[in-house]
Every structure is written in C-alpha cells, then in structure tokens.
Amino acid sequence: MPFYVENALGSSLENPTPAELREFLDALDPNDEEHGAAWLNDEHDNSLEYSVDGTLVFSRGDAPSRHLPGVSKERVVELWLALARGSLEMLEAEPWRPGVRSESQLARWRKESDELQHRLDREYYDSLGAERPEKPCQHAGCSRGSVAQSVLCRIHHFESLQGRPCPFSD
Ligand SMILES: [Zn+2]
Numbered sequence: 001m002p003f004y005v006e007n008a009l010g011s012s013l014e015n016p017t018p019a020e021l022r023e024f025l026d027a028l029d030p031n032d033e034e035h036g037a038a039w040l041n042d043e044h045d046n047s048l049e050y051s052v053d054g055t056l057v058f059s060r061g062d063a064p065s066r067h068l069p070g071v072s073k074e075r076v077v078e079l080w081l082a083l084a085r086g087s088l089e090m091l092e093a094e095p096w097r098p099g100v101r102s103e104s105q106l107a108r109w110r111k112e113s114d115e116l117q118h119r120l121d122r123e124y125y126d127s128l129g130a131e132r133p134e135k136p137c138q139h140a141g142c143s144r145g146s147v148a149q150s151v152l153c154r155i156h157h158f159e160s161l162q163g164r165p166c167p168f169s170d
Helices: 018-026 073-085 088-092 103-127 154-162
Strands: 004-007 012-014 037-041 046-051 056-060 066-068 131-136 145-147
Touching (some): 012 018, 018 073, 037 073
Antiparallel strands (some): 004 012, 037 046, 056 066, 131 145
16 A cells, blocks of 8 residues: 655655654654654545654544644554554554644643744834824824824834734833
C-alpha cells in the first residue's frame, strides 16, 4: 500500500523505511512549534500528525480528529507503520482523546496569539505618530487631536481601520 510522510517544511518521503521515518522525526526542530510537525497519510484519507510538542493527532477520513499527548518518537514510528500497513484496529486501541489538543495547550496557544496581537497593535498604534491639538479629531464628541495621516485621533483611526475597539488610550 503506498503511503508517504511529509513535514511542515515541505519535505516528503514515499514508502519510507522505519529508519527513514525516525530520521524524519529527528530532523524536526524541537523549538519550532510552527513548522515542527510531520504527518503520514494513507490513500484513504487517514493521517497521523506528530508535533514537536509530543502530540500525535489521528484523523480518520471525515471523522473528528483525536489526539494523544506525550508520545515518544519510537511510538510515533510504530503507529505510523501501523497506519501504513492498514492496521487501523491497532491504532484504535490507543487511548485517543477528543480534539487535536488538550485544553491547556489550546489555552497556551490562545494566550501566545493574544500577546502577539497586542504587540502588533502597539507597533501600529505607535506608528500613527503624535496627535495635533490644532486639528481636532472628527469623531463626534472626541476631544483629542488628529494624527498626520488622518482626520481622526490615534484611537479612532485605529478603530476605523481595524474594525475593533482600540486597546490603548494614551
Ligand atoms: Zn478621536
């Protein structure tokens, strides 16, 4: 049965040996969670995706994905080969949990993503420059000055462009 593995950096191997699978896993950068993933697909749309955080995600056709946390690379190779052989009953025997990640991992990701957004927002807000008191913001009831590129103050310019409340008030 043909199968292949791929990683998030775009490399792939067709019908790899167990040693090649292990090398493929070892080549992942443990500090690169964004690209640190590799997966094996079979011809029936089943896949097992491993991430460097130790999570293995099992997607079987259109069924909702399940995951195993804290999987060793040895085990990943074994389970990959099971999928490649079509031994789905061996895979089903694993204690899969619903979803692609645990709640704590999802919460950590959300926090990181919020922090990144906040940093980008701050950079954008600062890039608007100083407000000009002699050219008042045109937003009804606003007593701030407008910025150089706009008839609005920093806050109202931010909100009109981003379409959401401005997190800053300085
Ligand atoms: Zn304003």
